[in-house]
Amino acid sequence: MRRVLIACALLMSTDALADAKAGEKNAQLCLLCHKPGNVMGLAPLLEAQPSKYLVQATTEYKTGKRPDPFMKTNVADLSARDIKDIADYFASRAPMVGVWSADPAKVAAGAKRVAESKCASCHGPTFAGTDEVPRLAGQKPVYLRIQLEAFAAGRRAHPPIEIPFDRIGDFEAIAHYFAAAR
Ligand code: HEC
Ligand code: HEC
Structure with missing residues (x-):
């Protein structure tokens, strides 16, 4: 046995x-x-x-x-x-950090928007994601901007449907903020 x-x-x-x-x-x-x-x-x-x-x-x-x-x-x-x-x-694999150059003014503006919109409640305090929620920290900024635009235009679904991506705006700044997060 x-x-x-x-x-x-x-x-x-x-x-x-x-x-x-x-x-x-x-x-x-x-x-x-x-x-x-x-x-x-x-x-x-x-x-x-x-x-x-x-x-x-x-x-x-x-x-x-x-x-x-x-x-x-x-x-x-x-x-x-x-x-x-x-x-x-x-x-x-370990996350890739610090590979993108982020504009400090955009990072600051993005931080404000993200805090107002409570994005960390699902994506996590360090935006590392979990289970079905993706990691945003350190992600490529142009990719993030395109996804945010797709959510706003209804080309890609983002749960829950109530988040008003079409009214949040400042996607370039939000993308820089996440790209710089570690
Ligand atoms: C209720 C939980 C929840 C909240 C709150 C939330 N997200 Fe998400 N987010 C998700 C989930 C789940 C996905 C994956 C969607 C899918 O099925 O493709 C996602 C996907 C994303 C993506 C795409 C990432 C990728 O790798 O393609 C971005 C960008 C994003 N969210 C940004 C935000 C921003 C900005 C906010 C705040 C305005 C926010 N999220 C708030 C749950 C959430
Ligand atoms: C020819 C280039 C190319 C190759 C090779 C490729 N991908 Fe992709 N992949 C992309 C592009 C471009 C996107 C962004 C598409 C979009 O905007 O939805 C993407 C997006 C993704 C995403 C979405 C990530 C997120 O954060 O939501 C996943 C997962 C993925 N690819 C997995 C894979 C896997 C697994 C393989 C290998 C079997 C692979 N890819 C090979 C170009 C490629």
């Missing part, structure tokens, strides 16, 4: 190791775009993003719920298992 248990434990740890390796291997394609200074320009950073959020977002590109022509092709052939392995890999 004892021997069986030990064998099971060994099997499980090699399985977990295999998943982590598969995740790291598959993530190399993603890193062609998802890194600072990539030529494609608009891809956000994925490091330290909660795994649940990454699985959800990646699956939404695959099904077309979140439409993006690049992302749809990139994830078309991934199984649910592949998506989970890649998500776990990125979630386990």
